[in-house]
Amino acid sequence: MVFDPLSSLSGARLQELSDLCVVETVRRATDPFQLRSLAGQSAYVVGGELALAYGHGSSEVVVGGSEEARHPLGKGRTFESAKAVTDVQLIRIDDDLLDLMLTWDQVAREQSDEGRPAEQPARGADWGSMSGLFGINNLRFGAFSQLPAAHIDELLKRFERVEVKAGEVIIRQGAEGDYYYLVESGRCRVERMVGGVSMALAEFKSGDTFGEEALVSEATRNATVTMKSDGALLRLSKQDFNALLREPLLHGVNMEQARQKVLDGAQWIDVRYPSEYQYDRLPGARNIPLSEIRNAFGALDMDDEYIAYCQSGRRSSAAAFLLAQRGYHVFVLEGGLWGGDRLP
Numbered sequence: 125m126v127f128d129p130l131s132s133l134s135g136a137r138l139q140e141l142s143d144l145c146v147v148e149t150v151r152r153a154t155d156p157f158q159l160r161s162l163a164g165q166s167a168y169v170v171g172g173e174l175a176l177a178y179g180h181g182s183s184e185v186v187v188g189g190s191e192e193a194r195h196p197l198g199k200g201r202t203f204e205s206a207k208a209v210t211d212v213q214l215i216r217i218d219d220d221l222l223d224l225m226l227t228w229d230q231v232a233r234e235q236s237d238e239g240r241p242a243e244q245p246a247r248g249a250d251w252g253s254m255s256g257l258f259g260i261n262n263l264r265f266g267a268f269s270q271l272p273a274a275h276i277d278e279l280l281k282r283f284e285r286v287e288v289k290a291g292e293v294i295i296r297q298g299a300e301g302d303y304y305y306l307v308e309s310g311r312c313r314v315e316r317m318v319g320g321v322s323m324a325l326a327e328f329k330s331g332d333t334f335g336e337e338a339l340v341s342e343a344t345r346n347a348t349v350t351m352k353s354d355g356a357l358l359r360l361s362k363q364d365f366n367a368l369l370r371e372p373l374l375h376g377v378n379m380e381q382a383r384q385k386v387l388d389g390a391q392w393i394d395v396r397y398p399s400e401y402q403y404d405r406l407p408g409a410r411n412i413p414l415s416e417i418r419n420a421f422g423a424l425d426m427d428d429e430y431i432a433y434c435q436s437g438r439r440s441s442a443a444a445f446l447l448a449q450r451g452y453h454v455f456v457l458e459g460g461l462w463g464g465d466r467l468p
Contacts, residue, residue, distance in 0.1 A: 125170065125188070125189055125193070125194075126194060127168050127193075127194055127195075127196075128194050128195055128397070128399035128400065128403070129226060129396070129397045129399050129400050130217075130222075131399070132226070132229070132230075132397045132399070133225060133226070133229050134229055137225050137229050137260075140225075140260045141217065141221075141222070141225060141260070144217070144218070144221060144260070145215045145216065145217050146215065146216040146217075147170075147213070147214070147215055148213070148214045148215070148216060149211065149212070149213055149214075150172075150174075150208045150211065150212040150213075150214060151208065151211055152208050152209070152210055152211050153207065153208060154207070154208055155205060155206050155207055155208075156174075156206060156208065156212065156214060157206055162197065162198055164218065164219050164220070165216045165217065165218060165219055166196035166197075166199065166216070166217045166218075166219055166222055167196060167197045167198075167214050167215070167216045167217075168193060168194075168195075168196060168197070168214065168215050168217075169186045169187070169188045169193045169197070169212060169213070169214060170188050170193075170213040170214060170215055171188035171189070171212065171213040172187075172188050172208065172209070172210045172211050172212035172213055173185050173186070173187050173188070173208070173209035173210045173212065174186045174197075174206055174207070174208055174209065174212050174214075175206065175207045175208075175209050176197070176198075176203040176205075176206050177203060177204050177205045177206070177207075178201065178202075178203050178204060179204060185209060188212070188213065194399075195403050199403070199404055200403050200404040219435070219436075219462070220436065221260070221264065223434075223435050223436045223438055223439075224260070224263055224264060224438065225260060225263075226396075226397075226439065227273050227276070227414075227438040227439045227442065228263055228276060230397075230413065230414045230415040230439060230442075231273075231276040231277050231280070231414065231415070231442055272368075272369075272374070272441060272445075273437075273438035273439065273441040273442045274374050274441040274442050274444060274445030274446075275368040275369070275442075275445065276442055277442060277445070277446060278364075278368055278445075279360070279364075279368050279369075282360060282361070282364045282368070283306070283358040283359065283360055284358065284359050284360075284361075285308070285356060285357070285358055286356065286357045286358075286359055287355075287356055288310065288351045288354065288355055288356065288357055289351060289354055290351050290352065290353050290354050291350065291351060292350065292351045293348060293349070293350050293351075294312065294349045294350065294351065294357065295334070295335060295345050295347070295348060295349040296345060296348050297315075297316060297317055297344075297345050297346065297347050297348045298344050298345060299344060299345045300338075300344060300345075301335065301338030301339045301342075301343070301344070301345060301362060302361070302362055303335055303359040303360060303361060303362065303365075304333070304334075304335045304336050304339055304359065304360045304362070304365045304369075305333060305334050305335045305349075305357050305358070305359050305360075306331075306332070306333045306357065306358040306359075307328050307329060307330050307331065307332045307333070307334075307355065307357060308330060308355070308356040308357060308358055309330055309355040309356045310330070310351060310352070310353045310354055310355015310356065310357075311327055311328065311329050311351075311352040311353050311355065312327065312328040312332075312334070312349050312350065312351055312352055312355075313326075313327050313328075313349070313350055313352045314326045314327065314328065314334070314347050314348070314349050315347060315348050315350070316346065316347040316348070317348075325347060327352065328349070334349060335349075335359075336365070339362050339365050339366070374441055374444060374445060374448075374456055375444075375448075375454075375455050375456065376437075376455065376456045376457075376458040377431065377455045377456070377457065377458060378457075378458050378459075378463070379457065379463065382431050382455070382457050385429060385431060385455070386408075386431065388429075389428070389429065390428070390429040390430060390431050390455075391408075391410060391428060391429070391430050391431070392406050392408055392409035392410065392430075392431055392433065393409065393410055393411075393412050393430050393431065393432045393433070393440075393443070393454075394406065394409040394410065394411045394412070394433060394434070395412060395413060395414040395417065395432055395433070395434050395439050395440050395442075395443040396411075396413065396414075396434050396435065396439065397413055398411060398413065400435075404461070406433065406461075409433075412443070414434075414439045414442055414443050417443045417446050417447065418446065420447075421447075421450055424447075424452060426451060426452060426453075428453070429453045429454070429455070430447065430452060430453065430454045430455070431454070431455045431456075431457055432444045432447070432454055432455070432456055432457065433456075433457035433460055433461060434460050434461070435460045435461050435462060436459065436460040436462055437456060437457065437458060437459050437460040437463070438460075440456050440457060440460060441456050444456045
């Protein structure tokens with residue numbers, strides 16, 4: 125069974141997501157959302173028949189495996205109640221988790237493909253398969269959990285990959301901060317000189333980051349980091365670190381402000397996948413998926429204003445950043461479609 129927009133994710137991301145989904149069996153004649161709310165989740169009917177009751181007496185039955193079951197329940201049209209016609213199997217996915225994965229998957233895939241020869245296979249899956257460095261737990265809670273989505277594309281471009289050997293000193297205590305590092309492979313040891321004695325502090329492995337403290341605080345390095353084994357590091361210069369991680373450059377508007385801009389001639393740009401846009405979009409919106417936003421350069425009128433939106437604001441922030449860099453007048457709908465009244 126294919127579910128949208130999950131079907132757009134790379135194989136590696138889908139495998140990660142499958143481990144984080146909740147599978148639920150609902151008995152006949154019960155409401156699966158009475159005891160456990162659907163708020164903040166995307167739920168799909170995998171098997172069985174589920175009746176949904178809407179306002180004004182209308183209803184429908186969603187059957188597992190049908191075209192209607194491809195879409196998350198209640199996202200395009202809010203229902204008042206649900207009742208299992210037969211025993212039903214559901215899967216539930218955290219909305220924020222799913223949107224985070226979609227954002228990184230789209231940006232990383234487009235960035236990997238950019239500039240490649242037509243006959244060369246797409247390499248977007250390369251980033252998606254890096255489960256250590258760009259695994260979902262690291263994106264949610266680790267190095268990139270606070271990264272402005274608008275900067276993901278440029279971040280992936282500006283990271284420099286460096287092959288390193290065991291025994292090589294990467295950072296020396298007392299030196300000026302110059303780079304921010306991420307461990308792609310291999311292991312590092314961290315040591316600090318205290319009273320003339322070297323003290324072991326920690327070890328870094330794939331997916332770990334280091335070097336940010338000196339960059340943020342404008343201080344010298346407070347420890348020495350040495351490679352414990354051969355490996356590879358990704359590094360970001362101090363200038364790029366400050367520009368991409370410390371100084372988000374975006375202009376947001378709330379729904380009320382966006383409505384007024386649309387009345388004054390601004391245009392909606394829906395940057396989600398076509399499957400999301402077709403099922404759940406704002407009236408008059410133009411669909412330009414984030415992964416295709418560069419194709420719009422030159423096609424959009426530089427004199428017009430645009431309001432980019434997605435589910436949460438993550439993907440639209442990334443799109444707005446790319447457009448703004450090229451001189452377009454673009455705003456981001458704060459909070460996305462989750463942020464408030466949907467009717468413009």
